[in-house]
Each structure stands twice: as structure tokens, then as C-alpha cells.
Amino acid sequence: MSELIKGATGDWEMVIGLEVHAQVVSNAKLFSGAATAFGAPPNSQVSTVDAGFPGMLPVINGYCVEQAVRTGLGLKAKINLTSVFDRKNYFYADLPNGYQISQYKDPIVGEGRLLLDMPDGSTREIGITRLHLEQDAGKSLHDQHPNLTFVDLNRAGVALMEIVSEPDMRTAEEAALYITKLRTVLRYLGTCDGNMEEGSMRADVNVSVRRPGAPFGTRCEIKNVNSIRFVRAAIEYEARRQIDILEDGGEIRQETRLFDSVKGVTRSMRSKEDAHDYRYFPDPDLLPLVLDPEWVKTIEAGLPELPDEKKARLVAEYGIKPYDAWVLVAEREPADFFEAVARGRDPKLAASWIMGDYFAMLNRLGKSVADSPVSAESLGQLIDLISDNTISGRIAKEVFEAMVETGKAPATIVEEKGLRQVTDTGAIETAIDDVLARNQDKVAEYRSGKDKLFGFFVGQVMKATQGKANPAAVNDILKAKLQG
Amino acid sequence: MSVDPATVKKVARLARIRVDDAELPALADEVNGILHFVEQLQSVDVTGVAPLTSVVHRSLPLRADVITDGGDPEKVLANAPDRLESFFTVPKVVE
Numbered sequence: 104m105s106e107l108i109k110g111a112t113g114d115w116e117m118v119i120g121l122e123v124h125a126q127v128v129s130n131a132k133l134f135s136g137a138a139t140a141f142g143a144p145p146n147s148q149v150s151t152v153d154a155g156f157p158g159m160l161p162v163i164n165g166y167c168v169e170q171a172v173r174t175g176l177g178l179k180a181k182i183n184l185t186s187v188f189d190r191k192n193y194f195y196a197d198l199p200n201g202y203q204i205s206q207y208k209d210p211i212v213g214e215g216r217l218l219l220d221m222p223d224g225s226t227r228e229i230g231i232t233r234l235h236l237e238q239d240a241g242k243s244l245h246d247q248h249p250n251l252t253f254v255d256l257n258r259a260g261v262a263l264m265e266i267v268s269e270p271d272m273r274t275a276e277e278a279a280l281y282i283t284k285l286r287t288v289l290r291y292l293g294t295c296d297g298n299m300e301e302g303s304m305r306a307d308v309n310v311s312v313r314r315p316g317a318p319f320g321t322r323c324e325i326k327n328v329n330s331i332r333f334v335r336a337a338i339e340y341e342a343r344r345q346i347d348i349l350e351d352g353g354e355i356r357q358e359t360r361l362f363d364s365v366k367g368v369t370r371s372m373r374s375k376e377d378a379h380d381y382r383y384f385p386d387p388d389l390l391p392l393v394l395d396p397e398w399v400k401t402i403e404a405g406l407p408e409l410p411d412e413k414k415a416r417l418v419a420e421y422g423i424k425p426y427d428a429w430v431l432v433a434e435r436e437p438a439d440f441f442e443a444v445a446r447g448r449d450p451k452l453a454a455s456w457i458m459g460d461y462f463a464m465l466n467r468l469g470k471s472v473a474d475s476p477v478s479a480e481s482l483g484q485l486i487d488l489i490s491d492n493t494i495s496g497r498i499a500k501e502v503f504e505a506m507v508e509t510g511k512a513p514a515t516i517v518e519e520k521g522l523r524q525v526t527d528t529g530a531i532e533t534a535i536d537d538v539l540a541r542n543q544d545k546v547a548e549y550r551s552g553k554d555k556l557f558g559f560f561v562g563q564v565m566k567a568t569q570g571k572a573n574p575a576a577v578n579d580i581l582k583a584k585l586q587g
Numbered sequence: 588m589s590v591d592p593a594t595v596k597k598v599a600r601l602a603r604i605r606v607d608d609a610e611l612p613a614l615a616d617e618v619n620g621i622l623h624f625v626e627q628l629q630s631v632d633v634t635g636v637a638p639l640t641s642v643v644h645r646s647l648p649l650r651a652d653v654i655t656d657g658g659d660p661e662k663v664l665a666n667a668p669d670r671l672e673s674f675f676t677v678p679k680v681v682e
Contacts, residue, residue: 165649
């Protein structure tokens with residue numbers, strides 16, 4: 104999928120690569136025993152290691168290493184059994200050591216891949232260049248005081264996985280799909296909670312433009328974009344900015360830029376002019392990290408069923424459409440919910456109910472599958488009532504609303520409200536005869552070719568039967584009678 | 588390998604070390620002296636030898652994922668040159 108952008112002088116193509124920083128799910132930090140929980144009072148989760156006190160030595164958290172390996176395996180990537188920690192040197196108020204412990208030449212995870220689920224049901228593979236472990240910096244608050252910046256080091260030293268993609272994406276939409284899919288995979292693996300609002304996932308976006316088929320252009324890096332919507336907006340803006348410069352005969356300067364989410368623009372980050380001169384060198388406080396291949400195998404054996412496999416299985420086992428399967432597996436809970444509902448029932452009906460009325464209801468109430476007022480069991484019972492013709496699909500919607508409100512079983516609601524479908528053709532025929540008798544003029548119009556009126560007759564019959572007539576029976580009998 | 592005064596100036600800036608321009612040539616000479624001394628290592632044939640990150644022949648020890656530290660803002664803030672409530676404070680750095 105390659106969508107070109109029209110410029111004044113011809114077509115342009117975007118080239119996008121992403122560096123996603125994903126916070127590792129762990130109790131303690133990467134190199135200290137301080138806690139990682141979000142939202143704690145300032146500087147209450149800081150050890151002397153995190154605060155860069157002289158003489159403090161880092162000791163790596165084995166679980167963070169395990170999480171990085173697990174993520175690598177989930178991305179079908181090469182696990183490097185020997186990796187090295189380096190110091191990335193730069194000065195900033197929220198980086199007490201003056202360097203970040205990161206991995207440069209020898210990351211823990213090498214090349215892998217991620218499959219994007221395209222809206223047409225196809226997939227597109229994006230290369231993963233590498234994944235490395237590194238420390239997060241602290242948090243600077245610039246808006247608390249007229250001339251001071253406040254620094255909270257709670258986040259300093261928390262383990263991050265930096266996941267770098269190949270420059271394989273060609274549209275802002277693909278970049279959005281990439282982050283969505285990566286988030287899904289990380290959440291399945293339980294290695295990152297994917298909470299972008301709390302900063303657990305942030306993206307640096309590399310954008311360049313070129314003439315279709317031409318070599319890559321000079322890229323700009325947009326730092327720290329913290330929502331999928333902003334990633335899309337930042338890319339759209341940045342590509343347009345670069346095209347305008349190039350079409351005016353200018354040149355793109357390789358630089359780091361910031362996305363201003365209020366104005367929807369990117370602007371140059373002057374302070375980062377030397378940003379690419381980090382003077383990396385191996386951290387003398389840390390030995391190379393050597394992994395036991397057996398340990399890696401144990402982690403691999405414990406991997407959960409991942410979204411791609413689950414999607415393929417739902418398509419094969421239940422015969423639903425690939426894109427529907429992707430919508431269901433995007434989170435683990437809806438996928439489990441679907442399987443609980445669909446087992447032993449019509450899977451397509453189950454899928455359409457879950458993705459239609461059920462998801463709409465969750466959205467409306469701001470609830471998730473876990474705290475939904477309708478259980479898989481009762482939605483299954485509702486579908487049973489449709490399948491055995493006790494109620495029509497239309498009446499089922501009414502029953503569903505009552506289930507949400509009252510929490511009662513669907514069969515109980517059907518009995519209490521007298522919603523049982525009329526399948527007795529005699530009763531339906533009587534209702535139809537009555538409607539036709541009352542609308543002689545329309546019958547004549549219909550017979551002279553105005554067949555749009557068919558819907559009108561159906562509506563009248565349904566009204567006369569309070570919606571309880573079996574729609575298929577109504578259609579058949581009505582058609583026969585109108586043809587006279 | 589050798590460095591010129593301009594490189595010394597850049598490195599000093601990256602390391603946040605203030606150096607007067609007048610000192611740069613002398614510093615460049617000193618740095619070059621060190622580089623030339625270390626350069627003797629280049630005469631060793633290291634073909635087929637893997638790069639060495641540490642001279643200690645053991646693997647990195649791993650720590651359990653248990654909270655054992657933190658919870659004492661006063662301790663980490665005790666030596667802060669400037670603070671407000673439980674924050675470190677620094678002259679405003681705005682991007």
C-alpha cells in the first residue's frame with residue numbers, strides 16, 4: 104500500500120520509521136530496587152542509584168531482562184545471547200548521572216518483524232531493526248513556577264525497551280497501525296501495559312519524503328509523540344513541510360523536532376543540535392549480559408498465544424473474516440469473550456453481535472469486557488433465542504437493551520415482555536390480509552410497478568404484530584399475496 | 588589519530604567544561620600526546636579477537652524484581668542545592 108502525496112511539482116512518497124519507547128512491566132527499576140508504580144508522590148520512588156549519587160553501582164533486574172527477551176520472541180526476533188550496556192552521554196536536568204545506561208552496538212534483541220493488519224483484511228510486514236534495554240530519565244515540570252523547573256526522579260531508572268523499526272512505512276496510517284499492533288503484542292506478552300496517557304509508550308518518528316522509487320531523502324526525527332492520533336498528525340504535517348521546502352528548491356536539514364499538539368505543527372528543537380553526538384562507550388560498571396540459551400527456551404515455551412496466531416485460529420476455526428478477527432483479537436479479553444460466545448453457536452452471528460451492539464454498549468457506558476453488565480453466557484443465550492427463531496434479530500436488540508439495564512437472563516425478558524416471535528403463519532397471514540385490505544390503493548400502486556412500497560407493507564405488518572412476526576415469514580407470505 | 592583545537596572545543600562543550608579559546612591549542616597538544624601514547628596499541632594484531640568489554644570473566648549478576656529501595660524523598664533530596672517541597676528545582680529549562 105503506497106499512497107502518494109500530490110505536490111505542486113509532482114507526486115511524493117513518505118518514508119517513515121519509528122522508535123517506540125515501551126516501559127517494561129516490572130516491580131522495581133532496571134538497575135535499582137526502587138518502585139516503578141505510576142503516580143506516586145514526587146521523588147518517593149528514588150534510590151541513590153537513580154539519583155546519581157557518587158559511588159552508587161547499578162545491578163540489573165533479571166526480570167526486566169526476561170521481559171525484553173520475551174518481547175523479542177514475540178516479535179519473532181533474534182535474541183542476542185551476549186549484549187552490552189553503554190553510556191549515552193548528554194546533559195539534562197532530569198538525568199542525574201549525565202548519561203543514560205543504554206545499549207548501542209550490541210542490543211539484547213536483533214532483527215524481527217511485526218505484521219500490520221490492514222483494513223482490507225490483508226497483512227503487511229514491517230521489519231524490526233532491534234530492541235534494546237535502557238533507563239528512562241526523570242520528569243521535568245516546567246509549568247509550576249515562573250523561573251524554576253521542577254524535577255521528579257520517580258521515573259528515572261525505570262526500564263524501557265526501545266523498539267526500532269525499519270523505514271518500511273509509507274503512510275501515516277501505516278505508522279498508526281504499527282503502533283496499534285505493537286501495543287497489542289506487548290499487552291499480550293504482558294511486557295508493557297501500553298498506556299500512552301501515562302507515558303508507558305512513546306514514539307520518536309522519523310519522516311522523510313522522496314519521489315516514488317528515488318533513494319531515501321534526508322529525515323527529521325520528531326521526538327516523544329505520546330498518542331497514536333498525534334503520531335498521525337505529526338507525520339502528515341512534517342511530510343507536507345518537507346515537500347514545501349523541497350518544491351521551493353530548498354534542502355531538508357537533518358534535525359530533531361518537537362510536535363506541538365495544540366497547534367498541530369512540528370518545530371525545531373534547538374537544544375538537540377548536538378543530540379547525535381552521545382559519545383557512547385561501554386559502561387564500566389556493568390559486565391556484558393550473557394544469556395543461557397536454555398533459559399531463553401524456557402521463556403519461549405511460556406509465551407501466550409499471540410495476536411497473529413489467535414487471529415489465524417479464529418479465522419480457521421470459526422470462519423469469520425480476517426479483519427473482524429483482528430478487531431476481536433486487538434485485546435485479549437474481547438477475543439476470549441468471543442470464543443466463549445461463539446463456541447457451539449453461529450460464529451458469524453456472535454461476531455456481528457459482539458462487534459455491533461455489544462461494543463457499542465461498552466463504549467456508551469465507558470466499560471470494558473471485564474466489567475460489562477452482559478456476560479458471555481447471557482449474550483450466548485440471546486443468540487440461541489435468535490437461532491431457534493424464538494425472537495427476531497430486531498426484537499433481540501430490544502431484549503439486549505433490557506439485559507443491559509436489568510441484568511436479567513434473555514429468556515426471562517422475552518417471557519416477561521411477551522416478545523416471543525410469531526411464527527404461526529396463520530396469525531401472520533391474518534395480519535397481512537388486514538394490512539392489504541386497509542391499503543387497497545397502495546396495493547394497486549405496487550402491482551403497477553412501484554415495488555419500493557414493499558418495505559411499507561412489511562413495516563405495517565410488523566407494526567400490527569408489535570414487531571413479533573418472523574420477518575422471513577412476513578416477507579414470503581407478503582410477496583406471494585402481493586403478486587396475487 | 589589527532590585532534591585540532593576546534594575538536595577540543597566541541598568536546599569540551601559536550602562535556603560542559605568551560606575552556607578559554609587561548610587554552611585550546613595547549614589542550615589539543617595534551618590530548619594528542621595521550622592519543623599517540625594509546626595508539627601504540629594499534630600495532631598489536633587483533634585479527635580474529637572479539638572486542639573486549641570487560642576484563643572480568645564472569646557474567647552480569649541479576650537482581651530479583653523486588654522493591655528494596657526508595658520511599659525516602661528526604662534522603663535523596665538532602666544534598667540538593669535547591670528544592671521546593673519534594674521536588675529538585677533547577678533554573679527553568681524550557682524547550
